[in-house]
Amino acid sequence: MYWQSGAKQRQLRLIVIAPTPYRKSKKLYYRNPAYLLTTDLGSSLQQLLQIYFDRRQVEPVLAVAAYSALWLASLQAFGTSHVAAKRQTPFLP
Numbered sequence: 001m002y003w004q005s006g007a008k009q010r011q012l013r014l015i016v017i018a019p020t021p022y023r024k025s026k027k028l029y030y031r032n033p034a035y036l037l038t039t040d041l042g043s044s045l046q047q048l049l050q051i052y053f054d055r056r057q058v059e060p061v062l063a064v065a066a067y068s069a070l071w072l073a074s075l076q077a078f079g080t081s082h083v084a085a086k087r088q089t090p091f092l093p
Contacts, residue, residue, distance in 0.1 A: 001013065001014050003037075007039070010039060011039070011041060012037055012038065012039060013037070013038050013039070013040065013041050014035065014036070014037055015035070015036040015037075015038070015045065015048065015049075016033055016034075016035055017033060017034040017035075017036070017049075018033060019031045019032055019033045036048065036049075036052055
């Protein structure tokens with residue numbers, strides 16, 4: 001596959017993951033399909049999917065770590081009893 005405005009003449013591989021069906025009563029619903037676009041043309045589908053799922057698991061952990069670092073920096077900068085810190089931080093009572 002080629003993406004003229006994005007990757008120019010570089011070959012890409014598009015992987016479409018079928019939507020997951022689920023029931024909310026008698027009716028069967030589907031989630032949206034997932035699309036993976038990669039420049040890795042040599043790896044197997046199983047390897048690429050494993051890398052994708054591993055990355056998804058790492059991202060929430062990284063987001064929590066980044067939020068915690070920002071929270072700690074806010075507490076160090078403003079202190080725990082500072083009025084401005086209470087207005088700027090969402091979870092401080």
